[in-house]
Amino acid sequence: xxxxxxxxxxxxxxxxxxxxxxxxxxxxxxxxxxxxxxxxxxxxxxxxxxxxxxxxxxxxxxxxxxxxxxxxxxxxxxxxxxxxxxxxxxxxxxxxxxxxxxxxxxxxxxxxxxxxxxxxxxxxxxxxxxxxxxxxxxxxxxxxxxxxxxxxxxxxxxxxxxxxxxxxxxxxxxxxxxxxxxxxxxxxxxxxxxxxxxxxxxxxxxxxxxxxxxxxxxxxxxxxxxxxxxxxxxxxxxxxxxxxxxxxxxxxxxxxxxxxxxxxxxxxxxxxxxxxxxxxxxxxxxxxxxxxx
Amino acid sequence: xxxxxxxxxxxxxxxxxxxxxxxxxxxxxxxxxxxxxxxxxxxxxxxxxxxxxxxxxxxxxxxxxxxxxxxxxxxxxxxxxx
Numbered sequence: 614x615x616x617x618x619x620x621x622x623x624x625x626x627x628x629x630x631x632x633x634x635x636x637x638x639x640x641x642x643x644x645x646x647x648x649x650x651x652x653x654x655x656x657x658x659x660x661x662x663x664x665x666x667x668x669x670x671x672x673x674x675x676x677x678x679x680x681x682x683x684x685x686x687x688x689x690x691x692x693x694x695x696x697x698x699x700x701x702x703x704x705x706x707x708x709x710x711x712x713x714x715x716x717x718x719x720x721x722x723x724x725x726x727x728x729x730x731x732x733x734x735x736x737x738x739x740x741x742x743x744x745x746x747x748x749x750x751x752x753x754x755x756x757x758x759x760x761x762x763x764x765x766x767x768x769x770x771x772x773x774x775x776x777x778x779x780x781x782x783x784x785x786x787x788x789x790x791x792x793x794x795x796x797x798x799x800x801x802x803x804x805x806x807x808x809x810x811x812x813x814x815x816x817x818x819x820x821x822x823x824x825x826x827x828x829x830x831x832x833x834x835x836x837x838x839x840x841x842x843x844x845x846x847x848x849x850x851x852x853x854x855x856x857x858x859x860x861x862x863x864x865x866x867x868x869x870x871x872x873x874x875x876x877x878x879x880x881x882x883x884x885x886x887x888x889x890x891x892x893x894x895x896x897x898x899x900x901x902x903x904x905x906x
Numbered sequence: 907x908x909x910x911x912x913x914x915x916x917x918x919x920x921x922x923x924x925x926x927x928x929x930x931x932x933x934x935x936x937x938x939x940x941x942x943x944x945x946x947x948x949x950x951x952x953x954x955x956x957x958x959x960x961x962x963x964x965x966x967x968x969x970x971x972x973x974x975x976x977x978x979x980x981x982x983x984x985x986x987x988x
Contacts, residue, residue, distance in 0.1 A: 654916035661912055661981040665945070665972055761914045761983065823943035823974070827931065832970060835947055839969065839983060846914055 617889065620882040624875055631871035637702065638864035641857050644757060645793055648854035651758075652790050655850055662840050663809035669829055669836070670808045677830065679776035680837045683805045688781035690727045692749070692771050693718050694803075695786040696848060697737030698856040699753055704863035706788065706796070706856055707736040713798035714741075714786045726781075733767070733849070757857075759849035761842065768803070768845040772838060775804045787848035793858030803844050806837060907939040907976045909955055911964055913985035918964060925956040926978055928971050935971070937978055944973040948982055963988040 675681045695714035697707045714737065718728045731750035732738045738751050750770075755763045771783045783804040788796040825832065909926055911919040926937040929951030937944070950967035968983035 651915065655914060657910065657917045657920075658912045658914050658981060661910075661972070661979050665970065665981070668945075823945045823972075826944075826946040832945065832947055835968070836970065842983075843914055 617882060617885050620878055620885060624878045624882065627871050627874050627878070631868055631875070634864045634867040634871060638861055638868055641861035641864060645854065645857035645861055648757065648850075648857050649790070649793070651850055652854045655847060659843055659847055662836065662843055666806075666836060666840055667809045668823075669833055674833065675805075678833060678837060679778075680772065680804060680841065681806050684781040687724050688721070688726050690729070690780050691721050691782045691784065692729050692731055692774075692780050693721070693784050693786060694731040694750075694767065694771070694845075695733070695737050696788070696852045697732065697734030697740075698852070699735040699756065700856075701736060702863060703856055703860035704866075706859035706863075707734075707740075710786065710788055710798045710852075711737055711740050713800065717784065717786055717800050731767070731771070755849065757853055759846065759853055761846050764846035764849055765842050768842055769838075772804065772841055780804070785845065785848045787852045788855035788859075790851040790854045790858070793854075794862060796855035796858055801844065801848060803841055806840060907937075907941075907978060909978045909980070911953065911955065911966070911980045911982070911985050913982055918985045918987060919955060919962060921957060923955045923957045923978075926980075927954045928980060929953060929966065930971065937971075937973060940976060941973045941978075943975075944971070946971050948980070952988070953980060953982075953985075 675683065693714060695710065697710045697714075701707065714730075714732075718730060721728050729749040730741060730746060732741060732748055733752045733755055735753045738748065738753060741748055750767075752763075752767065768783075771780065774780050775783055782802065785801045785803050787799060787801060789799040790796055907923060909919065909921065909923040910917055924939070928935050928937070929949045931947040931949045934951075935946060948966060948969050948971055951965075953964040953966045955962045955964070964985050965988055966980065966982040966985045969981045972979045972981070
């Protein structure tokens with residue numbers, strides 16, 4: 614009797630857990646949809662910036678624009694900006710990002726470079742604080758809907774310090790949103806700016822002969838920081854979408870395993886109940902047999 | 907000609923148009939079909955796009971305008987429908 618009661622209690626508890634994970638799965642699914650739309654909608658802007666930068670780019674520009682200047686030899690001071698999420702219950706999402714941030718920092722430090730850590734998201738901050746690592750910059754107020762203003766606040770001080778020569782490189786570690794099921798942690802070198810991939814020859818020729826106002830230098834002075842801010846923005850948007858994708862997968866798995874557990878427990882419970890009934894009948898039969906003598 | 911008005915968050919406008927008037931860094935520029943390849947900085951102000959049926963207005967700020975092969979791209983850090 615005690616055993617069936619215990620089983621019934623566990624089944625009820627797991628059913629409640631399943632209800633919660635199922636709800637969270639549905640919430641993540643709807644948030645994912647919206648976040649995914651934002652990732653797709655942000656593409657034309659990034660493409661346009663990359664196109665124009667590719668058109669205007671010349672190797673000699675590095676001498677005039679500090680944002681393009683690559684330091685010869687291994688970098689000495691690098692800022693690694695790691696993006697994680699504020700909330701958990703999304704499987705190995707944050708663990709993967711943290712591992713990538715750490716391995717990137719260690720790889721740079723192994724090369725004799727000073728790494729300063731900038732972190733976005735409660736999960737990453739918590740982990741590195743626990744490790745006792747010095748965290749140079751941290752933000753945990755960027756939620757599901759990152760804006761260009763967030764990106765600007767994050768990356769502008771780094772840009773200024775890079776231009777002043779205080780930093781040799783700035784890298785962002787984020788979750789690339791390939792698909793809701795594939796969100797690999799990725800290292801994106803933001804500064805110095807690398808040349809975006811070229812577009813096709815004919816378009817490039819047309820663009821190269823364009824009338825340019827006021828001048829290539831003044832345009833680049835605007836477009837280069839704009840490009841950096843947008844790369845930061847994209848990293849935030851993709852990570853936000855990836856987090857929802859990871860959470861949906863994690864919650865779906867949790868719901869599925871809760872269902873399996875309930876099935877198993879219910880089978881055990883039914884068997885126990887049947888055993889008890891059989892035993893009671895056997896006792897009654899045994900008792901009446903005894904009475905008949 | 908094809909015109910796209912793009913902000914970091916999304917494309918605000920994408921379609922065929924007959925004329926575009928944009929606030930460049932030093933005053934307004936008008937773009938008609940078959941304009942020569944052109945690249946200019948934008949200031950802030952009102953961007954109007956005239957299509958076959960109507961005229962649409964946007965508030966834009968920062969960024970640039972590019973014309974290549976009869977395609978006009980307005981790439982602004984802020985672009986709102988007015």
